[in-house]
Amino acid sequence: MRRDDNPDMRNVDNLPPASPDRERDARELFPLDMTPEEYAARHGKEWYCFSFDDYRYSDPELDRWIQRLGDILFKR
Numbered sequence: 001m002r003r004d005d006n007p008d009m010r011n012v013d014n015l016p017p018a019s020p021d022r023e024r025d026a027r028e029l030f031p032l033d034m035t036p037e038e039y040a041a042r043h044g045k046e047w048y049c050f051s052f053d054d055y056r057y058s059d060p061e062l063d064r065w066i067q068r069l070g071d072i073l074f075k076r
Contacts, residue, residue: 010076012067018055026052026062036069044073 018026030052031039053070057063070076 012053012056012063015054015056018057022052022055023057023059023062026057026066030062030065030069032061032065036065036072040069040072047073050074 034042050070050073052066057066
């Protein structure tokens with residue numbers, strides 16, 4: 001399902017691009033070899049504040065992964 005087909009999912013097209021530092025931090029923090037669902041199950045309670053999904057990432061795989069994790073953490 002596409003985001004624009006589901007009113008509960010936010011449109012990320014208008015998000016600002018992540019800075020190079022944020023891109024680097026995201027690559028270091030998030031294991032893309034693990035699904036966002038598995039990561040959330042293992043580490044979701046460790047995140048008091050999560051803003052990585054407030055940005056778009058130049059790598060489409062990283063962008064989808066982080067946006068999905070944000071959807072899970074915020075139950076979108």
